[in-house]
Amino acid sequence: MSWNRDYEKSGRIWGENPSELAKAAVQYLKKNKKDKENYTLLDIGCGYGRDAFYLSDNLKCDVLGIDVSEKAIEIAMNTVIKTKKHNIMFQSIAFSSLGGDKYDIVFASNVYQILHLQERDAFRNAAKKALRPEGLLFLSALSTRDPEHYGKGEQIAGETNSFKDEKYLHFCTREEFMQDFGFLDIQELYEQQYTEPRSNGETHHHVSWILIGAVS
Ligand SMILES: C[S@@+](CC[C@H](N)C(=O)[O-])C[C@H]1O[C@@H](n2cnc3c(N)ncnc32)[C@H](O)[C@@H]1O
Structure with a gap:
């Protein structure tokens, strides 16, 4: 599987810093004074967990990160052990294998863009099913x-x-x-321009959408 190979080869491909979506999510929740509760948060396609840790450091939340790459999850779990963060769990599963649990927040950074047409459809259904009433989806693509x-x-x-x-x-x-x-109910939808550092020393220039939507 190609993502697994990428993590085997490069480890923390995008470094330690959080994604643009993770920063946007924390900013949105704090601005809307929604940062008081203890959220349950599902990070779909979490990679090696850079966002899961950032979200947990900046919000009160219990996080489950899932990713099909076993190598990514191994790196993420090693960080859990090192940091003793007991409110973060990771599982090596595809979003199509999610059970019936519901979350306050479903978060997916830079995953939607790698999914084929039918998988995007399946992703939307999985996100819809995993969100609680009034839950929030944070998505970048x-x-x-x-x-x-x-x-x-x-x-x-x-x-x-x-x-x-x-x-x-x-x-x-x-x-x-x-x-x-x-x-x-779409709360925010905007394009963001940013540079993305890579572990091989390259810098990528991107324009991505940030979507924040609430279950109505
Ligand atoms: C571009 S990476 C983004 C990783 C992470 N969100 C980040 O920004 O650091 C996309 C991730 O989606 C994962 N992925 C692809 N298809 C998936 C699926 N069906 N279910 C769960 N994860 C998936 C890949 O293994 C990869 O780690």
Whole structure:
């Protein structure tokens, strides 16, 4: 499995710092004075847990991170042992294998863009099923204005905004989010430009969407 190989080779691929989505989530919850409760938070496609730890350091929450990569989960679990953070758990499972548990927050940073058409559909259903009434979804995904990857590689037949270069990538538009996440009351939807450091010394320039939606 290719993500597992990437983690085997590079470990903490995006370094120790949190993603743009994790920073946006903490900012949103604090601004809306929703940072008082003890949230249950599901981080889908959590990788080696950089966001799970940041969210747990900045919010009162119990976090479950899931990822299909066993290597990513091994790195994350080693950090749990080292830091003795008993409010964070990780499991090596796909979102399609989630049980019936409900969460106050479903969080997914840079996962949606790597999912094929049918998987994106399955992701939305999984997120919907995992959210409590009034729960919040925090999601980031590459924009069609992403300068690093958009239009590179082979265009996927029948999908205007999906390309396969090293990996399959899907790029999102506002219209697509409004249509596909219509089951949520969208609180915020904006594009963000940022640079992303890589463990191999490269710096990537990205434009991503940040979506914050509430179960209505
Ligand atoms: C681009 S990485 C982002 C990792 C992490 N969210 C971060 O920002 O550090 C995408 C992650 O999604 C995971 N993933 C892919 N398909 C998945 C699935 N069906 N269920 C759970 N995780 C998945 C991959 O293994 C990978 O770790």
